[in-house]
Amino acid sequence: MITGIAAKNQTKNSSSFTSSVWQRALASAVRDPFELIRLLELEGQGAEVSLEAARQFRLLAPHSYVRRMKKGDWNDPLLRQVLPLSAEIQLTQGFVSDPVGDHEAMVTDGVLHKYQGRVLLVTTGACAIHCRYCFRRHFPYSEANPARDHWKEALDYIASNPEITEVLLSGGDPLTLSDERLSNLCERLAAIEHVQRIRLHTRLPIVLPERIDERLLTGLSQLKKQVIMVIHANHAHEFQDAEVQAGLKALREIGVLLLNQTVLLRGVNDNVPALAALSEALVAANVMPYYLHILDRVQGAAHFEVPEAEAKALVAALRLQVPGYMVPQLVREVAGEGAKTPL
Numbered sequence: 182m183i184t185g186i187a188a189k190n191q192t193k194n195s196s197s198f199t200s201s202v203w204q205r206a207l208a209s210a211v212r213d214p215f216e217l218i219r220l221l222e223l224e225g226q227g228a229e230v231s232l233e234a235a236r237q238f239r240l241l242a243p244h245s246y247v248r249r250m251k252k253g254d255w256n257d258p259l260l261r262q263v264l265p266l267s268a269e270i271q272l273t274q275g276f277v278s279d280p281v282g283d284h285e286a287m288v289t290d291g292v293l294h295k296y297q298g299r300v301l302l303v304t305t306g307a308c309a310i311h312c313r314y315c316f317r318r319h320f321p322y323s324e325a326n327p328a329r330d331h332w333k334e335a336l337d338y339i340a341s342n343p344e345i346t347e348v349l350l351s352g353g354d355p356l357t358l359s360d361e362r363l364s365n366l367c368e369r370l371a372a373i374e375h376v377q378r379i380r381l382h383t384r385l386p387i388v389l390p391e392r393i394d395e396r397l398l399t400g401l402s403q404l405k406k407q408v409i410m411v412i413h414a415n416h417a418h419e420f421q422d423a424e425v426q427a428g429l430k431a432l433r434e435i436g437v438l439l440l441n442q443t444v445l446l447r448g449v450n451d452n453v454p455a456l457a458a459l460s461e462a463l464v465a466a467n468v469m470p471y472y473l474h475i476l477d478r479v480q481g482a483a484h485f486e487v488p489e490a491e492a493k494a495l496v497a498a499l500r501l502q503v504p505g506y507m508v509p510q511l512v513r514e515v516a517g518e519g520a521k522t523p524l
C-alpha cells in the first residue's frame with residue numbers, strides 16, 4: 182500500500198560528465214519506489230510503502246543490489262533495508278535525531294574525535310544506498326563539510342595531534358568520492374608521520390561492487406600506510422554476486438585488511454540462521470566479522486530495533502553454532518563513552 186504524498190518526478194543524476202563505470206551505475210540507481218516495486222514484481226499490500234518517508238529520506242538502491250533481492254517477496258532482507266515504510270514517520274519516544282552524540286564530538290568541521298588514538302572524518306554526505314535504519318539520516322552534512330576548505334582544517338587537526346595513529350574515513354560513504362578526491366585525501370593523510378593506518382568504512386564493496394575498479398585498487402596499493410576496510414554487510418544474500426566476491430578478492434590481494442560490521446535489524450538478520458550464514462559468507466570472502474551493532478535509536482528506525490536481551494541471546498546461540506572467530510562483538514554506541522560498549 183502506498184501512503185503519503187504523490188511521487189515526485191525525481192530526476193536522475195546526469196551522467197554526462199561522469200565517466201567511470203561505477204559512477205554511471207550510481208547515477209542509474211533506483212530512486213523511485215514504484216520502479217523498485219515493478220522491478221521486483223511485488224504485488225498486493227505486503228508492506229506499507231510510504232512516499233512521505235521517501236520524501237524525508239529518499240530511496241536509493243543500485244541495480245546490482247536490487248538484483249540480489251528475491252522477486253515477489255515483500256520481506257526480502259535486502260529490500261527491507263531500502264524500502265521506505267510508513268513506520269518511519271511515526272515518532273517513537275527515545276528515538277532522537279543524534280543518538281550517538283556526534284554533534285558533541287565534532288572537534289572541527291567533519292572531524293569526530295571520540296576515542297583515543299583515532300579520529301573519524303565525515304568525508305561526504307553522499308552514499309550509494311540509503312539504509313532506512315541509518316543513524317546519520319538526520320546528520321547536518323552541509324554544516325559539517327570538511328571538504329569546504331579542501332580538508333585543510335581536518336588535516337591540520339590530525340597533524341597537530343601526535344596521539345592520532347588511525348584515521349577513519351566515513352560519511353556518508355567515502356568511496357562515493359571521486360578517485361581524484363579520495364587519493365588526494367588519502368595521500369595527504371599518509372604524509373602525516375604519526376598516522377599509521379587509514380580505515381575506510383564503506384558499503385560500496387557490497388552495494389556497488391563496480392566501485393572496486395583498477396583505478397581505486399592502484400590508488401590504494403600505492404599508499405604508504407596500512408589500509409583497513411570495514412565493509413558494512415548485513416545479510417548473506419548480499420554476497421550472492423560474482424562481482425562482490427571479485428572486488429573483495431582484489432582488495433585482499435593488494436593487502437587491504439577486510440573487516441565487517443553489521444547492524445542487528447528486525448526483519449533483516451534477527452535470527453541465528455541469518456547471523457550464522459552471514460558469518461560463513463564473510464569468512465568465505467576472507468572478511469573477519471568485527472562488530473554486531475545494536476541499532477542506534479535514531480528517529481524513524483524504531484521498527485528495526487531488536488531489544489538488548491534478545492540480541493544477547495542471539496549471539497549466545499550463534500556462539501554454539503559457528504567457530505569463535507565467526508562471532509562478532511555485540512556492541513552498543515553510548516554517547517560520551519570512550520569506546521563502543523560491549524554487551
Ligand SMILES: *Cc1c(COP(=O)(O)O)cnc(C)c1O
Nearest residue numbers: 293294295296299300301349521
Ligand atoms: C565507532 C567509531 C570509531 C571506531 O571505533 P573502533 O572501536 O575502533 O572501531 C572511531 N571514532 C568514532 C567517532 C566512532 O564512532
Ligand code: SF4
Nearest residue numbers: 308311312315353384
Ligand atoms: S551507507 Fe552508511 S551512512 Fe549511508 S545510508 Fe547506509 S548506513 Fe547510512
